[in-house]
Amino acid sequence: MKIPAILLVCALAAAAQQLTYERLLHPEKEPSNWLTYSGNYAGHRHSPLTQINDSNVGKLKVAWVYQTNSLQKFEATPIVIDGIMYVSEPPSNMAAIDTRTGRALWRYRRQLPDDLRVCCGQVNRGVAVLGDLVYLGTLDGHLLALDTKTGAIRWDTVVVDYKLGYSITVAPLAVKDKIVIGVAGGEYGARGVLDAYHARTGKQAWRFWTVPGPGEPGNETWKGDSWKSGAADTWVTGAFDPATNLIYWGTGNPGPDWNGEVRLGDNLYSDSIVAVDADSGKLKWYFQFTPHDVHDWDATEVPVLIDAEVRGEKRKLLLFPNRNAFYYVLDRVTGKFLLGKPYAKQTWAKGLDDSGRPIRVEGTTPTLQGVKVWPSVAGANNWYSPAYSPVTNLFYVAVRDSGAVYYTGEAVYKPGERFDGGGFRAIAGEEEQGFIRAYKPTTAEVAWEYKLHSAPWAGVLSTAGNLVFGATNEGQIFALNARTGAPLWRFQATSLLVRSNPMTYAVDGKQYIAMTLGNSLYAFTIE
Amino acid sequence: MIPVLLWFLFQAAPLMDLPNVTENPYAAAADIALGQKLYKGRCAGCHGLTGDGGKGANLAVRDLPRAQTEQALYRVVRYGIPETEMPATLMAPREVWQIAAFVRSLGSASQDATRGNAAAGEQVVSAKGGCLQCHAIGLKGGRMGPALSDIGGKRSPGHLRGKLLDPAADLVDTFRLATVTTKDGRKITGVRLNEDPFSIQIRDFSDGIHSFFKEQLASVHVERRTTMPSYKGRLSAAEIEDVVAYLLTLRGNVQ
Numbered sequence: 055m056k057i058p059a060i061l062l063v064c065a066l067a068a069a070a071q072q073l074t075y076e077r078l079l080h081p082e083k084e085p086s087n088w089l090t091y092s093g094n095y096a097g098h099r100h101s102p103l104t105q106i107n108d109s110n111v112g113k114l115k116v117a118w119v120y121q122t123n124s125l126q127k128f129e130a131t132p133i134v135i136d137g138i139m140y141v142s143e144p145p146s147n148m149a150a151i152d153t154r155t156g157r158a159l160w161r162y163r164r165q166l167p168d169d170l171r172v173c174c175g176q177v178n179r180g181v182a183v184l185g186d187l188v189y190l191g192t193l194d195g196h197l198l199a200l201d202t203k204t205g206a207i208r209w210d211t212v213v214v215d216y217k218l219g220y221s222i223t224v225a226p227l228a229v230k231d232k233i234v235i236g237v238a239g240g241e242y243g244a245r246g247v248l249d250a251y252h253a254r255t256g257k258q259a260w261r262f263w264t265v266p267g268p269g270e271p272g273n274e275t276w277k278g279d280s281w282k283s284g285a286a287d288t289w290v291t292g293a294f295d296p297a298t299n300l301i302y303w304g305t306g307n308p309g310p311d312w313n314g315e316v317r318l319g320d321n322l323y324s325d326s327i328v329a330v331d332a333d334s335g336k337l338k339w340y341f342q343f344t345p346h347d348v349h350d351w352d353a354t355e356v357p358v359l360i361d362a363e364v365r366g367e368k369r370k371l372l373l374f375p376n377r378n379a380f381y382y383v384l385d386r387v388t389g390k391f392l393l394g395k396p397y398a399k400q401t402w403a404k405g406l407d408d409s410g411r412p413i414r415v416e417g418t419t420p421t422l423q424g425v426k427v428w429p430s431v432a433g434a435n436n437w438y439s440p441a442y443s444p445v446t447n448l449f450y451v452a453v454r455d456s457g458a459v460y461y462t463g464e465a466v467y468k469p470g471e472r473f474d475g476g477g478f479r480a481i482a483g484e485e486e487q488g489f490i491r492a493y494k495p496t497t498a499e500v501a502w503e504y505k506l507h508s509a510p511w512a513g514v515l516s517t518a519g520n521l522v523f524g525a526t527n528e529g530q531i532f533a534l535n536a537r538t539g540a541p542l543w544r545f546q547a548t549s550l551l552v553r554s555n556p557m558t559y560a561v562d563g564k565q566y567i568a569m570t571l572g573n574s575l576y577a578f579t580i581e
Numbered sequence: 582m583i584p585v586l587l588w589f590l591f592q593a594a595p596l597m598d599l600p601n602v603t604e605n606p607y608a609a610a611a612d613i614a615l616g617q618k619l620y621k622g623r624c625a626g627c628h629g630l631t632g633d634g635g636k637g638a639n640l641a642v643r644d645l646p647r648a649q650t651e652q653a654l655y656r657v658v659r660y661g662i663p664e665t666e667m668p669a670t671l672m673a674p675r676e677v678w679q680i681a682a683f684v685r686s687l688g689s690a691s692q693d694a695t696r697g698n699a700a701a702g703e704q705v706v707s708a709k710g711g712c713l714q715c716h717a718i719g720l721k722g723g724r725m726g727p728a729l730s731d732i733g734g735k736r737s738p739g740h741l742r743g744k745l746l747d748p749a750a751d752l753v754d755t756f757r758l759a760t761v762t763t764k765d766g767r768k769i770t771g772v773r774l775n776e777d778p779f780s781i782q783i784r785d786f787s788d789g790i791h792s793f794f795k796e797q798l799a800s801v802h803v804e805r806r807t808t809m810p811s812y813k814g815r816l817s818a819a820e821i822e823d824v825v826a827y828l829l830t831l832r833g834n835v836q
Contacts, residue, residue: 123664137790137792138790147664152775152780152782152790152792154780154792154794155779155780155782155792155794157775157777157780157782157792158774158775159774159775159782159784159790160774163663163664163665165647165662165665201717201724201728203724203784203788203790204717204724204727204728204784206717206724206727206728206730207719207728207730207731207833208717208719208720209719209720210833210834254720255720
């Protein structure tokens with residue numbers, strides 16, 4: 055049958071439907087897609103797809119591989135919308151990829167200056183999409199909007215001056231008609247911001263400084279002028295709750311990392327979760343996990359939002375397994391501390407008081423000669439993602455168990471130069487431990503654990519197919535039974551580092567699991 | 582087979598070896614003369630004999646944005662600009678410096694006196710020329726042709742002038758029109774985004790993106806032609822110069 059031309063045009067226009075905020079609010083209505091960094095605003099990294107499940111996952115095979123033209127770490131979580139994948143590549147590049155074949159539809163390559171300031175690799179963790187634009191933060195401190203259909207630059211806004219020690223590695227988050235983005239620069243004393251830009255034009259909508267300036271509440275928690283180089287950067291994508299209209303975003307270490315003498319005080323809002331109004335960027339509440347941190351324990355983990363009963367009351371919660379080795383449950387309406395307990399070896403705090411403030415162990419502050427403390431600088435958890443399954447009501451976390459020797463050093467701030475004030479090294483002879491653990495979300499009780507060979511740098515994905523996917527430092531991606539932790543499938547993908555998170559999508563009625571492993575993006579499916 | 586392989590070995594990801602100097606050590610008149618000869622063989626095909634023609638960037642300017650220091654120029658000439666059409670070229674260090682000296686001389690010698698008016702050119706592009714129907718510049722414009730937001734850093738004035746007068750003479754290599762017919766008789770025409778022996782990807786004129794495995798298709802027809810109209814006679818010579826002047830200002834600096 056010959057389709058009349060007019061009908062054909064309509065069909066295609068429908069296929070090229072735009073990604074609206076309405077769609078971002080309800081990703082569960084379109085499980086074939088993966089619309090935001092964590093799959094939904096609540097940070098769940100969970101998919102309702104069941105085609106790949108605990109009975110057939112053993113048959114999972116590589117469908118295609120997309121290799122990046124860089125040996126920098128490939129950390130991005132792809133976004134998939136209606137059969138097209140948008141993924142950032144190191145250092146500040148991106149591609150739109152056909153999800154059936156793995157072929158690029160367009161590629162964007164950014165020319166970067168030579169004098170970038172990055173602490174830990176020229177990386178990028180992903181993009182955001184809204185309407186017909188896709189948003190990418192760059193190592194030279196810009197936020198770009200590219201045409202989803204062609205990759206052409208539509209606008210280019212300077213967020214921060216990279217020469218002051220900033221870079222952008224975080225995946226932006228599209229909220230309403232704005233693009234929310236944070237910055238990195240914690241090892242350069244670059245004073246943190248959380249910004250929102252109008253999605254259509256790139257004009258700034260609001261800015262929240264994570265270190266308060268003079269006259270603002272919290273500025274008194276920094277001795278002298280130390281707030282100016284206070285860091286507290288915002289380099290991991292946060293969560294959003296349309297009911298509270300709050301954006302929840304983690305902040306990084308205070309600057310300098312290890313020499314706290316030059317910045318006496320609690321150093322607000324470093325190592326905190328900040329809850330800011332999505333329309334104005336005004337601070338509603340904050341909770342600081344590690345006041346006056348001297349171990350570089352950024353609270354740049356992914357906040358996970360669930361609703362559940364705690365202390366006899368049904369509440370809106372925020373779950374936060376912190377780099378400092380304590381697992382926190384907060385009330386996300388008020389910021390009230392509800393629960394906190396260690397979930398990996400830690401030697402720095404005797405415990406938390408009723409308000410959640412740590413009770414420090416003496417002698418754990420870094421010294422010139424070095425002092426041994428657990429957890430290590432990489433922490434019990436890090437930027438990679440956890441997953442929450444509403445099906446099993448379990449919270450899956452890739453847990454690291456290791457210590458470090460921390461020492462102090464000179465800390466003289468010069469804009470744009472490293473500002474660490476010390477350092478760390480591994481504990482000779484110590485073997486790092488690693489686990490995938492399933493926690494009961496409100497009590498942090500372990501339901502099961504799967505032991506890894508070493509402390510992981512990759513996050514997890516849970517699916518309604520009763521599966522949890524993760525990856526190892528040794529280059530494998532694997533699947534576990536979501537209820538028992540029993541291993542069901544594995545694939546040796548790379549001899550390089552795996553530092554990323556798995557995701558899933560479906561196209562033409564077929565489910566795929568996708569993850570960047572080494573310098574390649576793999577898509578797996580069952581034939 | 583082997584020559585192709587070797588070419589890749591040398592061109593794709595050369596280990597950069599940059600001389601640690603701030604001044605060009607080979608910039609005497611004799612070096613420039615030799616540089617000109619080397620340039621003629623290796624560069625002029627893309628940049629034109631005087632640096633202002635061909636599909637490459639304009640070199641007949643005082644300030645080269647990607648080569649602001651002598652070391653940066655050395656790097657661009659020897660190693661190219663990764664992920665653009667500007668290739669690496671195998672040469673001895675002395676030859677690189679001699680070409681670099683010649684490139685600098687292009688900028689100081691010919692400052693184009695007859696250059697058009699960029700502001701007037703912007704008007705022509707958005708109104709009389711109707712360019713934005715097909716081309717994106719920043720927030721504005723369509724998708725029938727390639728985006729022009731950074732065209733000023735990519736192409737010479739000579740090439741841009743030629744594109745306006747005779748668009749079919751020199752086509753954008755990556756921008757081809759494709760028509761596929763599926764085995765069930767559907768026909769789809771659009772811009773080819775990618776192709777391999779097994780599949781083809783197309784963006785149709787309503788911006789729908791399609792991917793086909795070739796076994797689903799009855800025919801694939803890729804054309805080397807352009808939908809861009811010629812502006813010869815439609816725009817005056819002065820207007821053409823104004824448009825060229827405007828296009829040269831577009832360097833990804835949208836907004």
